[in-house]
Amino acid sequence: MEYMAQIIAGLIFIVMFGLIITEKIERHITTLMCGAFTLVVVFGICMRSASAIWKTLNFGSIFKLGFWYGAEESSSAGINWATIIFIAGMMVMVEGMAAAGFFRWLCMKIASLVHYKTMHIFVTFMLMSAFLSMFIDSITVIMFLAAATVELAQMLKFNPVPMILSEIFCANLGGSATMCGDPPNIIIGTSLGYSFADFISNTGIAAAISLVFSVLFFYFSYRRELVSDGGVYTGKLPDPKDAIKDKRSFTVSTVIFLCAVVLLVTHAQTGLSVATIGVFTAAATLAAAGKRIPYILKKVDYKTLLFFIGLFVVVGGLEETGALEVISYFIGKISNGNRYLMFGIIIWISAFASAFVDNIPFAATMLPVIKSLSAAQGVDLSSLAWALSIGTDIGGSATPIGASANVVGTSVAARGGYPISWARYCKRSVPATVIVLVISTVYIFVRYL
Amino acid sequence: MSKQVLISIGREFGSGGHLIGEILSKKLDLPLYDNNLLREITTKKNLDHAELERYDELPKLPFFSRTIRGFSNSPEENIANLQFEYIKTLAGSGESFIIVGRCGEAVLKDFDCLISIFINADLEAKVDKISKEHNLSRTEAELMIKQRNSARKAYHNYYCTDKWGDSRHYDISLNSTRLGIEGSAELLEAYIRARMALM
Numbered sequence: 001m002e003y004m005a006q007i008i009a010g011l012i013f014i015v016m017f018g019l020i021i022t023e024k025i026e027r028h029i030t031t032l033m034c035g036a037f038t039l040v041v042v043f044g045i046c047m048r049s050a051s052a053i054w055k056t057l058n059f060g061s062i063f064k065l066g067f068w069y070g071a072e073e074s075s076s077a078g079i080n081w082a083t084i085i086f087i088a089g090m091m092v093m094v095e096g097m098a099a100a101g102f103f104r105w106l107c108m109k110i111a112s113l114v115h116y117k118t119m120h121i122f123v124t125f126m127l128m129s130a131f132l133s134m135f136i137d138s139i140t141v142i143m144f145l146a147a148a149t150v151e152l153a154q155m156l157k158f159n160p161v162p163m164i165l166s167e168i169f170c171a172n173l174g175g176s177a178t179m180c181g182d183p184p185n186i187i188i189g190t191s192l193g194y195s196f197a198d199f200i201s202n203t204g205i206a207a208a209i210s211l212v213f214s215v216l217f218f219y220f221s222y223r224r225e226l227v228s229d230g231g232v233y234t235g236k237l238p239d240p241k242d243a244i245k246d247k248r249s250f251t252v253s254t255v256i257f258l259c260a261v262v263l264l265v266t267h268a269q270t271g272l273s274v275a276t277i278g279v280f281t282a283a284a285t286l287a288a289a290g291k292r293i294p295y296i297l298k299k300v301d302y303k304t305l306l307f308f309i310g311l312f313v314v315v316g317g318l319e320e321t322g323a324l325e326v327i328s329y330f331i332g333k334i335s336n337g338n339r340y341l342m343f344g345i346i347i348w349i350s351a352f353a354s355a356f357v358d359n360i361p362f363a364a365t366m367l368p369v370i371k372s373l374s375a376a377q378g379v380d381l382s383s384l385a386w387a388l389s390i391g392t393d394i395g396g397s398a399t400p401i402g403a404s405a406n407v408v409g410t411s412v413a414a415r416g417g418y419p420i421s422w423a424r425y426c427k428r429s430v431p432a433t434v435i436v437l438v439i440s441t442v443y444i445f446v447r448y449l
Numbered sequence: 450m451s452k453q454v455l456i457s458i459g460r461e462f463g464s465g466g467h468l469i470g471e472i473l474s475k476k477l478d479l480p481l482y483d484n485n486l487l488r489e490i491t492t493k494k495n496l497d498h499a500e501l502e503r504y505d506e507l508p509k510l511p512f513f514s515r516t517i518r519g520f521s522n523s524p525e526e527n528i529a530n531l532q533f534e535y536i537k538t539l540a541g542s543g544e545s546f547i548i549v550g551r552c553g554e555a556v557l558k559d560f561d562c563l564i565s566i567f568i569n570a571d572l573e574a575k576v577d578k579i580s581k582e583h584n585l586s587r588t589e590a591e592l593m594i595k596q597r598n599s600a601r602k603a604y605h606n607y608y609c610t611d612k613w614g615d616s617r618h619y620d621i622s623l624n625s626t627r628l629g630i631e632g633s634a635e636l637l638e639a640y641i642r643a644r645m646a647l648m
Contacts, residue, residue, distance in 0.1 A: 023516060139517065154495070301518055358515075400522040401515040411520035414527030417496035419504055421524060422513060 002321070005046035009317040012037050013365070016314055020358060027358075028303040031310025038317035047321070056316035068276045077368070078316040082190040082275040083183075084308050087137075088300065089278025090180070090260075094140045095299040096285035097257055099292055100250040103140070104243035106132075107148035112240055118158050118226050119219075122166065125149065126215055129167040130174030130207075134181045135261050138171040138405035145171075146409045150416035155237070161418050162222035165425065166214075168409040169397050169432055173214060175405075176393030177207035180264055180274065182403075183308075184363030184392040188385050190275075191367055195268035202386045203393075206443045210394075210436040217435060221428050252288040256281060311361050319368040328372035339379060339449050344441065346370065346387040351395025351437055355402045359392040366392070383448035390440045398433040400425045452648050454479070454545045455560050456641060457553030459567040459605070459619065462597035463575030463590075465630045466568035470549045472634035477641065482536070483549040487528070490535050504528040506550055508603035529608060550601070554619060555609035564644050566637060567619040571626040620644075 016034040020027050043052040054060070056078035061067050067082065097103065110128060114120035125145060132141045146164045153160035175181035179189035179199040189199060244250045260281045263272060272280075289296050318324050335342035346366075353362050366388050374381040396403030400410050400422060410420045456473065460466020467483060474481035482489075487505050491498040509523035521527060533556045536548060540557055548557070554565035570578075572594075580590035602613045611618035621640055625633045 022511060023514070143520075304518070401513065404517045407515045407517045407522045408520045410522040410524075411527060414522075414524050415531065417491070417494050417501065417531070419501060419524030419528060420522075421503075 002047075005042050006321040006323040006326075008046060009038060009042045009314075009321045010323050012042070013314055013318055013323075016311075017357065017361065020361070026303065028307040028310065031307050031314060033310070035310035035313030038314050042317045042321060049320075052320050056313055056320065058312075066273075068273055069271050070273070077319045079309055079312040080187060080190055082273060083186045084305055085275040086180070086186060086190070086278035087183070087308070088305055089275075089280070089282040090137065091300045091304075092282035092296060093253075093256060093260060093285045094136055095296045096249070096289060096292075097253040098140065098144070099245065099289075099296060099299075100253045101243040101245040102250060102253055102257070103144035104148060105240050105250070107145060108238050108240035108243055111148070111152055112237070116152070116156060116237060118156055119223065121149075121152060121156075122163050122222070122226055123215060123219065125163060126166050126170045126218065127211075130170040130177075130211055133171040133174035133405075134178045135257075135264065138175045138182065138403070139408050141171050142168055142405040142409040143412060146412035147416075150413065150418065151238075153418075154416075158226055159418070160416070161413060161420055161424065162218070162225045162428075164409050164413045164418075165420070165429060166218040166222065168403075168405050169214060169218070169429055170211065171405045171409075172393060172397040172403050173207050173211055173436065176390060177204040178264075182389075182393045183360045185389050186274070187360070187364055188367060188389055192381065192385055194382070194385065196264050196266075197268050198382070199389075200265075202382070203389050206386075206390055206440045209443065210439050213435055213439060214432055217432050218428065249288070249292070253285065256284045256288070259284070308360075311364055315361070315364045315368070318365065324365065324368045325372050328369045328376060331369070331373055332377050335377075337377075340445060342373070342377070342379065343383070343387050343444055343449065346384060347391040347437065347441055347444065350388055350391025351398075351433070354392045354395035355398040355433070359396045359403060363388065363392045380448065383444070386448070387444055390444070391437075394433060394436050394440060397436075398426065398430050452545075452645065453540075453543055453560075453562045454641070454645055454648070455540055455553075455557050455563045456547040457557060457563060457565045458547065458549045459554060459565070459613065460550065461569045461575065461594075461614065462601065463579045463594050464568045464570035465578065465625045465633070467549055468630050469568055469625065469634045469637065470547050472631070473638060473641070474547050476634070476638050477547075480544075480546045481549065482539075482546055482551075486532055486535065486548070486551065490531060501528055501531075505532075506601070506604055508600055508607055525604075526607075529604070533608070552605055552608050555605075555611065562648055564641055565619045565621075567614055567616065567622040568625050568633070569614065569622070570624060574626040 012034050016030055019025055019030040039053050043049055058078035058081060062081050110124050111121050114124055129141055129145055145167050149160045149163050149167065177200060179185050179194065179196045185199060260277060263277045267274065267277060285296065286293050331342060331345055335345060350366060370384040370388055371381065373379065374384055400406050400420065410425065413420050458466050458470045470481055484505060487501055488498055491501055504524045505528060507525045509525040514521060514523040532551055536551065536553065536556050539546065540560055557563045575594050576587055576590045579585065579594055580587055585593065605613035616622035623633055628636060
């Protein structure tokens with residue numbers, strides 16, 4: 001029956017991944033359905049274990065003090081409520097900022113500060129994309145940045161596609177630098193008890209080095225394409241202030257954002273967990289929103305939160321049945337004690353997989369694998385975690401479907417009348433991804449091995 | 450024309466649906482939108498027409514596309530939505546027109562003044578027409594018809610709940626082989642005028 005549970009858990013996982021890829025059913029419904037199957041068939045029928053169900057649902061963790069306060073994050077298997085609460089809180093905060101006009105104001109302010117010069121906008125937008133994505137989900141960052149880029153391109157007569165592609169790449173890179181920048185990092189951080197400072201001093205350094213090379217790469221790759229077509233915009237240039245919809249909300253949302261950044265940066269010192277920070281930012285945003293509360297709550301992406309819940313249950317099924325130990329055993333056997341090979345496999349396989357499939361389920365699945373690998377092979381778990389984080393975050397940049405920011409960025413461009421084909425996307429983004437992966441691999445080899 | 454009328458023509462490749470649309474456009478003095486719709490959009494927005502035309506009326510590639518929070522990376526899907534929005538805006542402005550393909554009957558279903566038509570034809574007639582027009586052998590023409598209709602079906606059925614060519618979802622479904630192109634156009638003109646009289 002134990003093997004049967006493993007096989008069924010594996011089959012449910014494969015079906016879930018297949019359904020996510022084909023998009024026949026909305027992905028949150030897919031993961032919730034597969035999660036329900038895991039609870040009933042794997043835990044209920046095959047394992048006859050009520051404790052496995054309870055452990056995977058993980059409700060108990062929310063009522064422990066350590067969940068809200070203390071250096072240790074939830075490390076138990078199953079639904080990672082800290083990740084879900086944090087992401088929900090940040091979603092509320094970001095919607096509050098967007099409703100106040102913060103992102104459009106920031107884009108237009110930077111464009112005006114560089115006097116609407118195309119190449120200056122190009123470089124500053126790449127840096128802004130990387131910086132904002134360290135704290136805010138890259139979907140929101142790219143949604144506004146790409147829209148502002150299309151608007152500026154139509155005024156200043158340049159092709160926005162190279163700029164949007166570079167912004168997407170830098171958003172993914174920026175996201176890899178911190179614990180809250182990319183969902184795989186939030187999952188890794190909350191599950192293994194790593195702090196914001198842990199990420200910034202490990203993956204953050206790799207991202208900073210890579211950002212320098214990436215900006216140079218994109219600058220020299222796209223500089224000819226970004227030359228204005230000669231047409232001169234004779235209309236009135238946008239005033240950044242016009243983007244602000246309500247001054248009070250704008251000031252309040254900016255202050256809340258800055259507080260959230262400070263709380264995240266210092267959470268190892270204050271002892272506040274990311275779940276607490278998520279609740280605080282959401283509560284502060286809603287308290288300040290007044291009449292706009294229903295609007296902000298309506299804009300929150302509940303489907304993504306449900307997607308996470310279902311996903312954690314399915315991965316919990318794999319973990320509880322021991323199915324993932326097969327993968328870690330396999331990696332251990334191939335590397336045969338060679339740590340360079342083991343880390344190489346983690347980085348490059350994660351990157352390759354993340355280029356084609358959603359990196360969130362991939363990271364959630366690989367996390368128990370690296371835990372098991374660390375225990376079996378005696379390898380430092382944190383080093384494996386940084387390798388996994390870099391592989392999944394960076395690999396996603398290679399193709400238009402590798403990461404959420406890529407999908408949103410290419411979609412915003414196409415809606416503006418600038419469709420981006422796979423060939424167009426991959427022509428520069430694949431070499432850039434390979435360059436960053438090589439840099440990161442060397443970094444990990446030198447620093448941790 | 451005082452009252453607004455919107456005519457959508459769905460068609461099998463090689464059925465002469467487009468020609469029928471052109472004849473109706475002249476007879477009823479209505480503008481006809483087909484692939485020129487994209488031209489109008491690109492001209493208005495100062496966009497590269499050739500770049501957008503590559504994705505016109507094509508189904509999205511399932512394994513190469515992802516959708517996140519309503520955003521899709523598929524150029525085909527985005528270009529289709531760009532056209533759907535434009536068609537709705539045109540109809541919303543009160544303009545009367547004929548739209549060929551582009552899921553017209555589904556996009557405009559909320560307009561009471563919509564008359565939806567689907568044109569099919571016998572395989573033999575389609576093969577004759579396509580092999581002459583494109584200077585192809587019979588086998589090549591058959592293959593081309595099969596591929597184009599398969600793409601149109603996939604395109605339509607992705608965006609619409611109702612299935613492409615299913616007569617239950619059109620006001621009138623007509624086999625153009627029976628009356629020929631001119632005859633079919635005449636019959637449809639009479640039908641449209643009768644419907645307009647009731648509007």
